[in-house]
Amino acid sequence: MSVVDGGWTESTLEVQGHQVFYRISADVPGAWPIVHVHGFAISGTYLMPTARLLAARATNVVPDLPGYGRSEDWDYTLGIPALAVAVLDILDAFDFEKVVLVGNSMGCPVSLEVAHAAPDRVDRIVLVSPAGGVHNQGLGRAVRQLAIDGARENRRMARVAVPDYLRFGPVNTFHLFSELTRFPSLERLLKVKVPTLAVIGSRDPLMAPPARVREVGRLAGDHTTVALIEGAAHAMNFSHPGELAHVISSWLDGVEIVDDPDQPGFTRVLQLPRE
Known part of the structure; x- marks a missing residue:
């Protein structure tokens, strides 16, 4: 285990016979740990700006999922359910009874699957820039969306992504993308009764159109809150960490989510109709 800046340490643990790399902040007693779940074809590195800002309130863990980043490669591409099992194995390795999951992009359906499979292990879920589903089909459309998003992200994001x-490669990308777009994220969201916060960006080209967002809001239960950060694109964990951490902290504390004037972006909670 190596010590890095700000009390964070880095090490590996074994998941189903493979080494998984992780970053963990200092222990904070009395709060459920926060586990960050990264997106498609990328490691957890870009989640660190937000995780660092949340480290004062709880122990934060940022793993590279199996086959990603600095974690060991597998012989095949893990799908969403298999990645969810890997996350549960990580929780077991840390002996975490219950956690808060903060997923970004593909990390959102993975987090929803964890809560579906083991709802007693998840206190709350934060879905940041959810990806997948009809709006991101087919491959050509998704590539165009990613290209548009790349031009809107913080330029420093490219050095990470x-x-x-x-490293993830085109073969793994093709296999996982197909599953991501077919995964029943909406069904999981509607059936999982774990308190859920969705945070979307106004400049995210992978996000469904406003009418679809309103429809999901109508179908979702009262346990779901949707917040919009004006000016944020898809990887807001990297580009807008201050505003995102403020939104997450406010929601976890049960206080009104309002804009933080000292951070880039403008936040407002969407008032969505319910069934």
């Missing part, structure tokens, strides 16, 4: 994408 490009090496991860190249």
